[in-house]
Amino acid sequence: MSSETKKILTTDGTPLEESLKKAERKNKIKAFMLVAPLLFFLIITYVFPIGEMLLRSIDDRMVSKMLPKTYVAMEKWDGKELPSEEVFEAFYLDYKILVENKTAGKLSTQLNYEKNGFKSVLKKLARKQKKFTEGNYKEQIMAVHKRWRDVDYWRAIKRRAPEYSYSKYLKGIDMYENEDGNIVQVSEDRRIHRILWTRTLEVAFFVTVFCFLMAYPIAYLLATLPMKYSNLLMICVLLPFWTSLLVRTASWMILLQQQGIVNDFFVFTGLVADDNRPEMMYNKTGTYVAMTQILLPFMVLPLYSVMKTISPSLMRAGKSLGGTPFVTFFKIYFPLTIPGIGAGCLLVFILAIGYYITPALVGGASGTLISNQIAFHMKSTLDWSFASAMGLMLLTGVLAVYWIYNKLVGIDNIKLG
């Protein structure tokens, strides 16, 4: 077959391909109209916010917008010695406007991120500059505070010149760009994010493992028990699923606290002494227990839906062919449930990696995860761009897991129900 093959025509003479397209166009439009609301919904609620988040995480225009003249003047400055009078004048003019508009606080917060100690010198400058006389601003500013004579502070301002920066991402992994432009780690006692990242991965991993270990037998029972029992069991699985997340977490707090039911039971059975009650909450144990229980249905349901499709005659066939129940299970049943295992593990891992409420409530200091840190920056420090950067790093992590899963198992092998 080559391109020389005659074009097939319909009875009225138009090429077949063309008339087929024409005939299908209506259907295509109809189909598009059907998905259009969802498409717009997705764009508005998903694509747009994520794009916004990405921009925010690298957007560093806040300072450069507040100090436009300064940055123009700084362009010629090489950053080695103190800047020239021009820069000082521009800075004075920019800062004057900020003080008049009462937005100087934002600048001091931003610059303080860059270098500690900015807040106080800027405040002092705001007070003193009202009395400044025209000309020789360099001397006047340097007289306000000795830090203005330190070239490091001016370098800090200059570092904020680019409109976009990846500094927030560096901060997310406890690194920063120092005065010389090298990327270095922060001092050891301040590396909190890396601990949080490893802990998040660790918790997500073990929660996934625990969920799998508990969900597999449950799903097997659900799929093999006669209808009247399996329905009851299904309700037992779904009932917590329908209960509010907060209620479930709170009930775990009641159970796990030191004077709680589980501890009372341990003491009652003599497992532990009354004055030596183990701490099961406000640490990782609490996070593990509560998250495993809460995420369990997400493992049970995909497993169940896959197991439901496995014909019981396969196990019988395996046995009749001479396989012991053990061999039959691992050679025949287990491989057939892998799509469900993959779906369940992926789902639970992805949910666990970004889990927030439960670790916030039962995690305590040693059981909080990266999402709690993100929330902290969203709500308390209002450093949204840092929160966005960490959110995106989390998203990248999830996508990486997804990619690895696709390489190992194949995403078309997944079965959610």
Added chain:
Amino acid sequence: MSKNEQFVRFDKVDKSYDGKVLVVKDLNLDIAEGEFITMLGPSGSGKTTCLMMLAGFETPTNGEIFLETNPISNIPPHKRGIGMVFQNYALFPHMTVYENLAFPLKVRKIPKDEIDKKIDKALAMVSLSEFGQRMPAQLSGGQQQRVAVARALVFDPKVVLMDEPLGALDKNLRESMQYEIKHIHESIGVTVVYVTHDQGEALTMSNRIAVFNDGKVQQLSSPDKLYEEPVNSFVAEFIGENNTFVGEVKDIDKGQCKVKLENGTEILANPIRVKTKGEKTIVSLRPERAIIDPKENMQNQHKGKIEEVIYHGDHTRVRVNILGNSQFILKVPNSSARMDIKLGNEINIGWDSHDCRALDPK
């Protein structure tokens, strides 16, 4: 080599699932070595339960099953060495055909080269030699079925059980598979216990057929005997086509009885399940044993009116109203001589008293 007549033996086997209803009642059945025996019956008659008990997936509530004189009720299925072909084939979907066949050999720890030899032989037997590396989903229904048969035979089991294996195939394929399974059985001489509800299948393939109904074996005999000489009205009606008359025994004497039908006519019949005068009976007659315009002096000759004529190609089915039975069927071979078979015509119908069997009234 003398064949063991009691290779498999069901001894007074009862089975109940819920403690209220007996699915299998007092089953006694001997299966000879190398025999092809079919359990035939309507659904719910207990035939599959019997097969499952033999395979080991169900335990008898009472009684014992013997395989080569060994009781096997307490042996788990994987130690019984019984091959099984399932209704939906039950091929392992994640394994290739080769791996499917290798499974029973691998669990028996047979060396690799021997496994290859056995699989080659088994695949050649079902003429699928080229298909070893295919996945089951890439095969047609008939091919999957053949793989299932090969897998059940590859480890040389003593007995092979088949649970309605052809149920999912279309008619033509089913017929060719029937012959294929029959030929495989003949060539390797394995004992086959086959379950089906399709009587045509049972008649074509089996050495003997056990007709099940209501948890009991109604009749156990060769296909021809089952068809020609059913012992009760259930078997007569279940196997093949059957014309029946309901009546009462008027007279009984030396292999012949007089039965008075509901419309008052008396006919001569062969007493099978009736012994005394006054008994109620159902008289059964195969359609092909009734003849139109009987030349010789047949004992039973009656007039009937044609109510329906259905053309079947090689023969014509004629529904006749005769002796108060409007469902009387005749099979007339298609020949140019019979031009008077038309709707509404009256014809003479006759049959031998020996062919018309007076059975139990149900």
